[in-house]
Amino acid sequence: MPLVNYVDHGGNSTPIDVPANDSVMEGAIANGVEGIVAECGGSAMCATCHVYVxxxxxxxxxxxxxxxxxxxxxxxxxxxxxxxxxxxxxxxDALDGLTVEMPEAQT
Ligand code: FES
Structure with missing residues (x-):
């Protein structure tokens, strides 16, 4: 499974294996990563899953x-x-090791 490094606003990194074809947002929500809210559930309608790649x-x-x-x-x-x-x-697999930083605020 490809790995995603979720880096919070304080610079702390949380590495998580995310199944191929799942979104980076889904990987965060499924594992309780704070800093991604995803109010719309993945429809590109809320912008509360904003990350810096x-x-x-x-x-x-x-x-x-x-x-x-x-x-x-x-x-x-x-x-x-x-x-x-x-x-x-x-x-x-091509995105294995993807590192995303969460912004200071999502809402
Ligand atoms: S979860 Fe990505 S825009 Fe709403």
Whole structure:
């Protein structure tokens, strides 16, 4: 199973094996990782699953859809170049070791 490193706002990293095809958001919620809220359950409608993706993984991610792009303008914490919605990132072996940082606030 590919591993995701969830880094909280304080810099603490929690490594979790997330099943392939599950989203980064689902991996967090299933394992009680704080810092990802996911109010809409993964429909790209709430922007409370906002993460900052570690630079070296950005090029490996699926392209951002129009809806995700729009929702990222509504995040509680500032949008950055490496902002993504974690519900829109499906895990695969190619993403093993993916590191995402949670923003200061989701709501
Ligand atoms: S869970 Fe709502 S936008 Fe990702």
């Amino acid at each position: 570690r630079e070296e993984f950005l090029a490996l991610l699926p392209p951002m859809g129009e809806v995700e792009d729009t929702m990222l303008d509504l995040t509680a914490s500032e949008r950055r170049d490496n902002s993504r919605l974690s519900c829109q990132i499906r895990m695969s």
